[in-house]
Amino acid sequence: MNAIHPSTTNAYRTPLNVVVSIIGVSAIASGFLIWLIFKHQATDVANTHLTFLPALNAALNFLCTIALLFGFLYIWRGQIIRHRNAMFTAFFFSSLFLACYIANYYLHGESHFPESHPTARLVYLWILLTPHIIAAAIALPMILITFFFSLTGRFAMHRRIAQYTFPLWLYVSISGVIVYAMLALYH
Numbered sequence: 539m540n541a542i543h544p545s546t547t548n549a550y551r552t553p554l555n556v557v558v559s560i561i562g563v564s565a566i567a568s569g570f571l572i573w574l575i576f577k578h579q580a581t582d583v584a585n586t587h588l589t590f591l592p593a594l595n596a597a598l599n600f601l602c603t604i605a606l607l608f609g610f611l612y613i614w615r616g617q618i619i620r621h622r623n624a625m626f627t628a629f630f631f632s633s634l635f636l637a638c639y640i641a642n643y644y645l646h647g648e649s650h651f652p653e654s655h656p657t658a659r660l661v662y663l664w665i666l667l668t669p670h671i672i673a674a675a676i677a678l679p680m681i682l683i684t685f686f687f688s689l690t691g692r693f694a695m696h697r698r699i700a701q702y703t704f705p706l707w708l709y710v711s712i713s714g715v716i717v718y719a720m721l722a723l724y725h
Contacts, residue, residue: 556686564679567636574640580647591642592649595635596718602631603711610704622688628707629685635714655724662720670713677706 609624651662680703687696 552686560679560682560686563682567678568675571640571643574643575648578644578647580643581645588641588645591638591645592718592721595638595642596715598631598635598638599711599714599718602628602635603708603715605631606704606708606711625685625688628711629681632681632707632711649721649725651721652724658720658724662717662724665713665720666717670710670717673706673713674710677703677710681707 605624605628609621609628612618612621612624651659653659680699684696684699684703687693687699
């Protein structure tokens, strides 16, 4: 009889503390952003400090997009080390973006799209409120899980989840640039 040894099947399981940590970090980050958006009053209402942050955020999203596309190209070509470096670069730019986004929101609060352009405003709100924000909230734990599988050498699981993480992360990065461009164009 061919019995599978219990320790063998558990060797491929993700430890519960890792799962809890990823969910916890994601929940704390999402909760903090919800507090920041709905409860926190902007500290620089006059918008006089660090006014470059929205443009920096768009640039960081753009750089993340480029790194993601290079990462995809490299893995498609089988260049694993270059793929890894590109994905770490994308993660670095996304992390910087998040820090700058939080600083910008803390200082300046929410940017409102002018009501004087109703069609453009509808497109903006559709891009921002529906898929962009929802995708960003879903992307964070998926990115962390994808990195975890890669860093622990579980490449089959990494590939399996990366096929969903990559397009979601790419969409969030690209739509972030579009959101900034639309705000800059119509303000």
